[in-house]
Amino acid sequence: MSSLSKQIEEYIKALLAQETAGVVEIQRNFLSEYFNCVPSQINYVLSTRFTPVQGYMVETRRGGGGFVRIVSLQLDEDDDLQDALTDAIGSQLTQNDCEGLTAYLYQQGIITQREMLLFNSMLKDRVLTGLEKSQRDNIRASMMQHMLAMLNMMRHT
Amino acid sequence: MSSLSKQIEEYIKALLAQETAGVVEIQRNFLSEYFNCVPSQINYVLSTRFTPVQGYMVETRRGGGGFVRIVSLQLDEDDDLQDALTDAIGSQLTQNDCEGLTAYLYQQGIITQREMLLFNSMLKDRVLTGLEKSQRDNIRASMMQHMLAMLNMMRHT
C-alpha cells in the first residue's frame, strides 16, 4: 500500500524521465486535483524528495500563469564532487536525504548500483545503533563527505 | 506450549518460504493484532531472530504506508563471506581491524579495490566524529555486518 507521497514522487519522476532536458513545469493545483489531495501535500513531496542533495532544484512562480518547475541537476565529468555537493550535504544528513544522495550519484554514473546498495545498507538509522539522531545525521554527513573526497581523488588519478 | 515469540518467528519464516524472492513486507500492527500481543513484541522477535548474522535483513519505515520488510539472505555454509559475517566481526570493530577486514574481503575477491578504498575512507576514526571510541567500534561492526548481509543478498539475486 504505497503512500500518496510516494505516488506523487513517482509521477513527477516519470515526467522528468520523459523530458530530455531534465526540466518539468507543472501546476501545483493540477497535481493536487489529479491526486485528489490538498495543495500543500505537493509542497511536502517537493521538500522531502526533490532537494538539492537529492539532485533536484525546484523553482516556483505564483499568480496568474504560475508554475512549479522541477529541474534534475546534472553533474559534469570534470566537476569537483566536493564543490558540487558539500554545501548541499552540510553537517547533517538524514537517512532519507542520504538515500536520495546515493540514488543521485548512481543516476549520474558516479557510483555503481552495487555501491549505492552497499552504502545504503551501512547508513540506515537501524544500523547506526545507540546514537542520538543528531549524532547519526552527523556521522552520515561526515562519511559521505569523506567518501566523496575519496571518489574525487580516484577520478583525478 | 511453544512460546509466543517462537510462533511469531515461525509465522514470518512460513511467509518467507512462500515467497520465491525471499522478501516479505508486512505491518507491525497487523502482526501484533494477529498474535494479540503488544507491538513491541514484534520488535523483540525481529531483533533476536532476524539479524544479519542469523541470515536476515530487516528494513522498516514509519508513518503512513509504513512497513516491516524482512529479507532472507539464503546463506550457504562454508564460504568466506559467511565466515566474515559470523566470525570475523564481533560486536566491536576498531579502525585497524576494519581495514584488515576490508583488505581480506578484497583479497578474496568479495569486494573490489575501489570498494575497499571507499569503505576505508568512510570508516576511519576521524570520520566518525563526536563519538566515544566504543561507540565508533560498535557502529563500525554494525555497518560491516549489514554491508556483508547486503553483499550476500546481492550474490543470490
Next chain:
DNA sequence: ATGTTTTAAACCAAATCTGACCTTTGCATA
C-alpha cells in the same frame, strides 16, 4: 537460587496528511 528469555506497558520518533491563513503576480477597469 540464579541467570536468561520473554512479555507487557509506557513513552518516543518519524513520516504523512490536512486545513486555516498568508503572499505574490497578472489583469481588468475605474
Next chain:
DNA sequence: TATGCAAAGGTCAGATTTGGTTTAAAACAT
C-alpha cells in the same frame, strides 16, 4: 495610472499513522 480582484503558490501547526526504545516484571531453565 491606481487599485482591486482572481489566480496562482507558500507556510506552519497539528492531527494521524506507523514503527522504535526502554524498563520492569513474569516465566523459564539450570
